Amino acid sequence: MANKGLKFCLIVSLLFLIIVTIVIVTLFFTVFKPKDPNITVHPIGLEHFDFSLLPNITANVSLGMVITIENPNYGSFEFTNSIGYINFHDTVVGEVPIGAELVPAHGQINVNTWANFMVAKLISVPKFWSDVLSGTLNFTSTSSLPGIARMFKIFKLKATAYSSCNISLRIVPRNVDTKCISKIKL
Structure with missing residues (x-):
């Protein structure tokens, strides 16, 4: 029994x-x-302009920006310091430092940063002047944010959020349009 x-x-x-x-x-x-994060870039304005004639002609420009990261997942995501890159016709013409942050589950954060443009490198791109005359400069930016995704403070997974943005700078109306595509990889 x-x-x-x-x-x-x-x-x-x-x-x-x-x-x-x-x-x-x-x-x-x-x-x-896991759902892909929503990342948007909001340019704020010119923060720094450095121009020198000696010993070589150099010019550097810093453009302030706010990057909004929205996390639609049930887990939080904490990423480490990273650098984003800005390209103009396949040439890196700028860098964007991105400080370490924690994006809470179902939350969003704003990251204040700046884009450091290497103007001499930008001007040396063969299509620069023709794009200036057309009135629009098209850039692409790429970044990867390595970090840790946490679910219910129990599970920890290594994850990386990748972002690719198309940025159109219209010279005459002085406005910027951005469209970003983001992916998360565990």
């Missing part, structure tokens, strides 16, 4: 374990599936 009770208890426990496993796997692949 004790053997029958033990077998019944074992079968019920095994079924319960299978059901719990199925529920957890289903939740992981549906509700808790």
